[in-house]
Amino acid sequence: MLGYVLVLVMCMSYVVWGDIMIIEKDGSSNTDSHNRVCAGTTGRGTTDWRLSEDNLLYTTIRIGKCKFCYSKMPVLTTSISGTHDHWEVTGSSAMWHAAMVGFRIYLKSINGTVFTPEDARKYKWEVEWIAVGTYCNKN
Numbered sequence: 513m514l515g516y517v518l519v520l521v522m523c524m525s526y527v528v529w530g531d532i533m534i535i536e537k538d539g540s541s542n543t544d545s546h547n548r549v550c551a552g553t554t555g556r557g558t559t560d561w562r563l564s565e566d567n568l569l570y571t572t573i574r575i576g577k578c579k580f581c582y583s584k585m586p587v588l589t590t591s592i593s594g595t596h597d598h599w600e601v602t603g604s605s606a607m608w609h610a611a612m613v614g615f616r617i618y619l620k621s622i623n624g625t626v627f628t629p630e631d632a633r634k635y636k637w638e639v640e641w642i643a644v645g646t647y648c649n650k651n
Contacts, residue, residue, distance in 0.1 A: 534587065534644060548647040550578035550586075556594070557636040561629035569601075569619040569627050575643050576613035585610065586645025590617060594637035601627065604639070 532547035554560070554571060561571050573590070580586045592604040601619040608616045617639060621627055 532644065534646075546581075546647045546649070547644065548578065548580070549642065549644050550575065550580075551640075551642045553641070554639045556638045557633055559632065559638050561632040561637070563626075563629055564618065567626045568603075569629065569632055570616055571639060572614055572616045573639055573641055574614040575641070578643055578645070579648055580612045580643070580645040581648040582612050584646055585612070586643040588615060589642045591640050592619070592637055593640060594632075594635045596635040597627070597631070598635065598637050600625065 532549060533541050534547055535541050552573075552575070554573060559571050561569055564570055575586070578586070588607050588610060590605055590607070592598045592601065600621055600623060602622050603619045604617060606617065608618060619627065
């Protein structure tokens with residue numbers, strides 16, 4: 513019986529690690545063992561939305577805890593989710609001021625409505641993001 517339990521535990525603890533390949537702009541690939549996928553969310557209903565002077569809703573997404581190397585910018589992908597009207601905005605995939613520690617997105621209504629930070633919180637808008645880049649093991 514102990515043998516079966518041991519085999520079962522060994523099977524349950526086996527993890528398969530996949531590789532991460534980053535295709536560079538020149539078509540070459542980077543399969544460095546230090547590539548990493550880091551993902552997160554700004555928080556449903558708790559995102560720090562602000563209104564710019566141009567009446568654009570924006571927030572800053574911080575990715576510094578991913579510890580990407582400063583030699584290459586990670587590949588960034590974002591989306592917006594919420595309970596209401598998040599499909600009425602554009603700009604959710606356009607990153608501004610992108611750096612290894614974070615970036616900003618600005619949202620504009622497709623129909624002219626000015627959404628406020630209060631609207632975004634009420635509708636529980638959040639930014640979900642994925643970053644893929646080279647990891648630097650610096651504590």
